[in-house]
Amino acid sequence: MFDYEIKLLKEWIEKDNNFFDIASYELRNKETTAEILLKNNNVVVSGIEIIQRLLSEYNIYSEFYYNDGDFINNTIIGKIKGNAYNILIVERTMLNVLSLMSAIATKTYNLVSKINGKTKLAATRKVFPGLGNLEKLAVIHGGGDTHRWNLSESIMIKDNHIALYGSIENAINAVKKYKSFTKKIEIEVENEKDTFLAAENNVDIIMLDNFSANDAKELAKKLKYNYPNIIIEVSGGISEDNYLDYVDDNIDIISMGKLTTEIKYVDYSLEV
Template sequence: MRQDLAKLVYDDIGFEDITTRALIPPGLKVKGHIISKEEGISAGVELAVAIFTEFEVETEVLVADGEKLKQGQIIMEISGDPRSILSVERTVLNLMMRMSGIATLTSNIIKVVRSVNPDVIVAGTRKTTPGLQFFEKNAIRYGGGDTHRYRLDDSVLIKDNHLALVGGVVEAISLARKYASFTKKIEIEVETLEEALLAANAGADIVMLDNMDPEDVKTVLEALDDENLHDNVIIEVSGGINSDNILQFAKTGVDVISTGYITHSARSLDLSLELEKIH
């Protein structure tokens, strides 16, 4: 099991699970199942299997990551030592609930935006929980979204603070192109039409329109089309995008919508673990 995943479990257990050790005798065997108490998208199943396996709990997956869940549906059946199961229960459920909530919100958002823009990509941002970003990004993927960058070494993303220190769009792209491997895409965040045109002409792979309203986004797209630049660059919008306004951005015809909303504002899906003795 990954070292960081093991740490999550043992941080919760501490020296011992006092309650379970006090109440549950050794040698007892149980079976149980993880149930979804509402509709949604399943996520965190492979993660749960990894944790249970580390603690010698047998599992049978009935609903895989990324599949639809009905209310009352059994996601996974488990069996083994109840002391192990009870000691990891909360960590397993917390991770699965968090990830399933993100996957469900992502899926719901995608259904809305693709009703008006069938080709638009919905991506996450790095507004994730430190230590859990890998799992939260995977949850976006299970919900049908794009993970964007997992880490800073995935690609170049030139932001406003970089530009403030470098001096300009063209210079920043030139420096990034000289330093980065040819395998790394170069993306730049811009705030005006002028900067967007400069970035596209300077050879950026992706131009992110940051904190623009939908009308400004349309203006940029029209200008890029007029100069035959849009075919050579991916146009992404980001900044303050949520369930209330995302449809308006999708209607502009933009290529990618990235939003931290699907991670920082996702509600956990309600799941439960129920056990019974094996007689």
């Protein structure tokens, strides 16, 4: 688990280290202990499990007092012990991961906690290359939905697919031959006509893209009346300022790219 992510983080650390860290070189035979401090309040901590794995790669002992998903305030979250040189070269990467993941988890939690109803809040594929799985894991820690983890997890037909296949019917028929019973077909639509055309062609999920909240609710009501088993997702132009306008009994998923693209880093520090 996390093998790819650990490899990537180690590559970044070694590139940062270059031949050696000049400031830390004389400390290479010294053992030390240090504390990891959270310097903000009202934070959903995320990244602990991955950091423990990363530290073990450098033979650094770690003990954390909290688990991923815990809601905590300004405090010491854990302690580490090991070779001083190794601790110093992993410090910034370790803190960056905790800061990023905790920021996403905290934002997700703050938004999800305001939803009164069955509608779920989901991330999108607007994640940073290489660290996307960690960003989506942070969404889970914050109580959100990850959406699809990769391109093959579900069959998602977007506007460019429809343009290239020539029509909604052509696109759906083309991908059906590759659909396993474990997969769902989702299609992105931009108007009511295409919405019902997609439903008539037996897709599993319909994404209403760039609809106003009122239009999305009205169309979702019509769609659910005729096709009660279809999952309805809304996306496009949705932010923390307007997402609650889309919460509705007929809307299953609100997906928001800004869960992972517009965040305020959580402040962590390491003190020997």
